[in-house]
Amino acid sequence: MTEITIKPGHVPLADWRAVYRGATPVLDAAAHPLIAESAAAVERILSKGEPVYGINTGFGKLASVRIGDEDLETLQRNIVLSHAAGVGEPMPVPIARLMMVLKLASLSQGASGIRPATIALLETMLAKGLTPVIPCQGSVGASGDLAPLSHLAAAMIGVGEIFVDGERLQANAALAEAGLDPLTLGPKEGLALLNGTQFSCANALAGLFEAERLFQSALVTGALSVEAAKGSDTPFDPRIHDLRRHKGQIETAAALRALMAGSAIRASHQTDDPRVQDPYCLRCQPQVMGAVLDLLRQAATTLETEANGVSDNPLIFPDTDEALSGGNFHAEPVAFAADMIALALCEIGSISERRTAMLVDPALSGLPAFLTPKPGLNSGFMIPQVTAAALVSENKQKAYPASVDSIPTSANQEDHVSMAAHGARRLLGMADNLAAVLGIEYLAAAQGCDFHGPLASSKTLEAGRALLRHQVPTLADDRHFHPDILAATALIAEGKVAALAELPGLAA
Missing domain, CATH: 1.10.275.10 (Fumarase/aspartase (N-terminal domain))
Structure with missing residues (x-):
């Protein structure tokens, strides 16, 4: 260790x-x-x-x-x-x-x-x-x-x-x-x-670290969804993002380009696809996920400062032998940081679920309905998308800011409080929900790419498909779906998908 x-x-x-x-x-x-x-x-x-x-x-x-x-x-x-x-x-x-x-x-x-x-x-x-x-x-x-x-x-x-x-x-x-x-x-x-504030800070840091891993995983699943839908790579052109100047957006676009570099599926879009623009869930990934990255980094800065601070009371100053009473125990900075992380987790899942919904809709994706070769006889990915929608909705409810609440305690001596503790504590549950949402997208995007054979994606994304296919075979006919979702979600939650490529993180 x-x-x-x-x-x-x-x-x-x-x-x-x-x-x-x-x-x-x-x-x-x-x-x-x-x-x-x-x-x-x-x-x-x-x-x-x-x-x-x-x-x-x-x-x-x-x-x-x-x-x-x-x-x-x-x-x-x-x-x-x-x-x-x-x-x-x-x-x-x-x-x-x-x-x-x-x-x-x-x-x-x-x-x-x-x-x-x-x-x-x-x-x-x-x-x-x-x-x-x-x-x-x-x-x-x-x-x-x-x-x-x-x-x-x-x-x-x-x-x-x-x-x-x-x-x-x-x-x-x-x-x-x-x-x-x-x-x-x-x-x-x-x-x-x-x-x-160590309880609140520990929970917020845990939420932050899980969010970082899930953010990186979502870039991989998002790129794989672009491949499955044969989307355009034009929206990831660096010239577009340089003009807007947001650091997270620029880095996210670069990460998506790197993930798809060398894809034969990508190249096929240039010759046989009449579509001019893709849905926002595909082409606005740099803008949405870049904003998420910037938000997570802001939360990270706050929490790193808090983690290195002293927050009990009173505080002892040996040079003057004084004990000074103050309010460093008030966890408002942690509450705000936790709310930022909650918003980030919510938005990563929201745009991911939209990509899954797009992939199962033949009118938008150009793929077989619900990603099954025999729609009607088979339901394919119909209900996994519903599950993703349910989890996203649950995260929306959990994302309501905790920091806007307060309730007086201790006979009104402590008359304004931060609610940082449960604001931070909710984050792991939200992260678990998001891991499952991304796991479902991972399954759907890999299934969509299967329909494009013998065309292959990039080296990195093909490694991602192989990682999944080692545990979950292509869905030919309906089967018990729950184990597939558990397997894909575990690959997301354990960081194995995030580890597939060099992706922007909190340290950047």
């Missing part, structure tokens, strides 16, 4: 992607002095005997309640236990681990007052594959992702459950089996662990 060195505040997007895909994080040793100095600053602040929010006071609306020194340890334990109030299905382990690494990177910047031993436990849990069971629902995206992060902190003190090798164990038992002792929280540590 690949190791990734986490340099707090300076982690590139590629490293967050690697962590999500399974890489093991190792904290940069340069962070350790900052962590120790931040913890020492908390002790110095406490020694002044002044009330400091989150260190020797109550929380939220109860901030005016002063807590005695003898109860500071109990105060931190209580906030973790009381705030671990999430519901719903557990976070998928890859996203929960990403959240843990985001929290590790945030706490290790020397502004949270966390002790070295606490950081060491979090890092060791990651190394040993101990992932807290964290319910997905219960955060409104301010004051931080309190409920889900509290479940993380609870596992560290031996409360709740932990996933170990796919099994759910009681947290204290899982820690003991790994040779670890439950944490006893010091001043500020409970609050530092449960405050922040």
Whole structure:
């Protein structure tokens, strides 16, 4: 397994992607002095005997309640236990681990007052594959992702459950089996662990990385659909896109040209096709998918910044021994980024489904009705297109912006919230829907190209057809369609289609 060195505040997007895909994080040793100095600053602040929010006071609306020194340890334990109030299905382990690494990177910047031993436990849990069971629902995206992060902190003190090798164990038992002792929280540590945007950010990053893979897959299926319909390649001429100047559009058009380069099917369009213009779903791919790429890159910039930031409260400044209360826990940037990703996922699926619908319509595609050699006796791709339409419609409903919503909480102390948590959490479901939509297009486009034999497509697209045909044969007569869709969708979701060619991604 690949190791990734986490340099707090300076982690590139590629490293967050690697962590999500399974890489093991190792904290940069340069962070350790900052962590120790931040913890020492908390002790110095406490020694002044002044009330400091989150260190020797109550929380939220109860901030005016002063807590005695003898109860500071109990105060931190209580906030973790009381705030671990999430519901719903557990976070998928890859996203929960990403959240843990985001929290590790945030706490290790020397502004949270966390002790070295606490950081060491979090890092060791990651190394040993101990992932807290964290319910997905219960955060409104301010004051931080309190409920889900509290479940993380609870596992560290031996409360709740932990996933170990796919099994759910009681947290204290899982820690003991790994040779670890439950944490006893010091001043500020409970609050530092449960405050922040790491749940929302982890889910948004996961959605972003899935969207990137699906975007790349959609360029391949979209190019294959152009081939199946014997569409024109004129709309991808670079001169057209250079005049509009959008970077994503220019790169997308170039990617589509490269995917179709050398196609005999493509060449045949020049001599035996009277059509002058193709439907928008074919010829406007650079404009639509280019806009999607630009949007995803904007979201990526926001999330990379957020992932490298510190978002708990209050923040510790050792140089002046101050604890400053602010609002970095408000996840509005993440909410906006998640909404952008949702729009992108929705639009990729929308134009893909239109291509499938075009291919099954003989009036538009010039192919046999519903892509079957014997229409009437066979229904062919009739209902797979309906399934794609259903999934696209579902994604449209899910794409409504979460960031425009707010609901007051904590007795109106937290009177405006971001809704970033469920705005980000919906993205994986949307990505699953989109993978199936693209899988259906993949099947339909490959079937359409089969009718053009012996003419072949480009080297890359023929490799894509071969990849599919290795698992799914050409549809001659109706058969059980569900396994075909599952196989094609898996090739999309696993990135095997995206890997067929050099395509633009978030790093560009």
